[in-house]
Amino acid sequence: MKTHAIRINEYGGPDVLQLVEVEVPELGPGEARVRHTAIGLNFIDTYHRSGLYPGALPSGLGSEAAGIVEAVGDHVTDVKVGDRVVYTGMPADSYSEVRNFPAARLVQIPEGVSDEQAAATLLKGLTAWYLLHHSYPVKPGDNVLLYAAAGGVGLLAAQWARHLGVRVIGVVSTEEKAALARANGCAEIIMANDDVPACVREMTAGVGVAAVYDSVGKDTFMASLDCLRPHGVMVTFGNASGPVAPFAPAELAKRHSLYVTRPVLFDFVTTRPQLLEACGKLFEVLGNGAVKVSINQRYSLRDAATAHRDLEARKTSGSTILVP
Ligand code: NDP
Structure with a gap:
């Protein structure tokens, strides 16, 4: 055939x-x-x-x-x-x-989810799921920074995080994307060309965010570390601008005992039961309208x-x- x-x-x-x-x-x-x-x-x-x-x-x-x-x-x-x-x-x-x-x-x-919606959501939505539940499990009231907030993963992750009671600060490159990100879960927006760490400090009373979800990589990695509160978690999960350059662990000490993780979706859904459980969570938030694609x-x-x-x-x- x-x-x-x-x-x-x-x-x-x-x-x-x-x-x-x-x-x-x-x-x-x-x-x-x-x-x-x-x-x-x-x-x-x-x-x-x-x-x-x-x-x-x-x-x-x-x-x-x-x-x-x-x-x-x-x-x-x-x-x-x-x-x-x-x-x-x-x-x-x-x-x-x-x-x-x-x-x-x-x-x-499941019924109620179209083929297009499923194909538009599975990889990106499961990514949003593990970022928010495993890489840094968010808590209500947390401030987090999310890059590419109007992108595929971005729009899903921002809505899901808002549903979990999180204040999402999104980074985007255009006003049109800013409006979209605001309408889909972001409480605050920073333009990608702005001084992101300075804006984050201003938006968090000088404290910094609990976690940064950074999919841009090379261009933003060090600035993202500057956005974190003490003991904050840097989740570097993509390379849209290129792969992150090697860095000295002392950079984490200097910024008060930070954590860094570089996760991959498929490590969170390695078995069929894990896959079905994660999909169940995704279809649940799609089904109850908390997350729209x-x-x-x-x-x-x-x-x-x-x-x-x-x-x-x-x-x-x-x-x-x-x-x-
Ligand atoms: P997106 O729809 O988010 O598209 C990428 C976005 O990244 C762009 O729209 C742009 O948003 C932003 N960006 C910033 N800098 C650049 C650049 N130099 N070149 C291009 N884009 C840039 O894509 P996806 O939703 O498919 O994926 C998002 C990210 O998540 C990717 O980096 C991907 O590799 C990663 N990912 C990682 C997974 C993992 O398990 N580790 C799984 C799934 C995705 P703006 O213009 O607003 O800055």
Whole structure:
């Protein structure tokens, strides 16, 4: 059986993405074949494309999609043909019409959540979940700083944090994004070009925030340390501006016994029970309206390169869907 899928033969800019016809392999044991209805675009896809996170080439791309189970291999018990499912994970190949994927990593989409909403929320929403519950478990009344607050992870994390009683200070690059972030959970906004630590001190009576959720990386890491209260937690979870440079642990001592963590989503959902429990929490806040997903861009799968260009140029907000 043939399908259309994005392939990369070399690392580089968006131009390396090629939509080609490929053969879908025979189903292996434990695998299910999923016909995609909506594909989630994520910043991590740009790292896989550029080679920042290298793998074997040639390669597919994409770590998240929703769709319908079309067939199952031997020993599959977690899903059945006809199920509406969503997944996130490797190997990267969600930029495709049809693919095989381990059935144990597929999650049934509950009624009331559309395929698009599921594909726009799973990877980013589970990230928001572990950031707020594990990397630094927030408490009501906490002040936290959230970079890219109007982005895909940003809008979800800000709403979820507000729901948990947290005062979120968001960092964004434009007035339009500021309005969006304010409407989605941020109590305060700092513009990315401003002196972020000075603004944070002013907004927290000179104390600093309990945690910084920093997905920008290289450009913001040291300033983020300056935003923390004593014993505060620096959660560096992304590289939108490039990877963080090596730094001396003494920098943490100088700023009063800070903590730093560099988490990865897949370490928090390694087993099926963990995955289902986390998804349960995510679907709960989506279902009760505490967290809403904004799908602000849609591109056809064949325009994935344009989607990457816009994402990297900071032109997008909220979640983005590729339509297969
Ligand atoms: P976003 O929608 O948040 O897009 C990235 C945003 O980062 C931009 O819109 C922009 O917002 C901001 N940004 C700041 N500096 C730059 C820069 N130099 N180049 C480009 N963008 C910049 O993407 P996602 O929601 O998909 O992902 C958010 C981040 O979270 C990424 O860094 C990603 O790698 C990380 N992530 C990490 C995970 C983990 O487990 N460790 C899991 C999922 C995501 P603005 O213009 O407002 O500054």
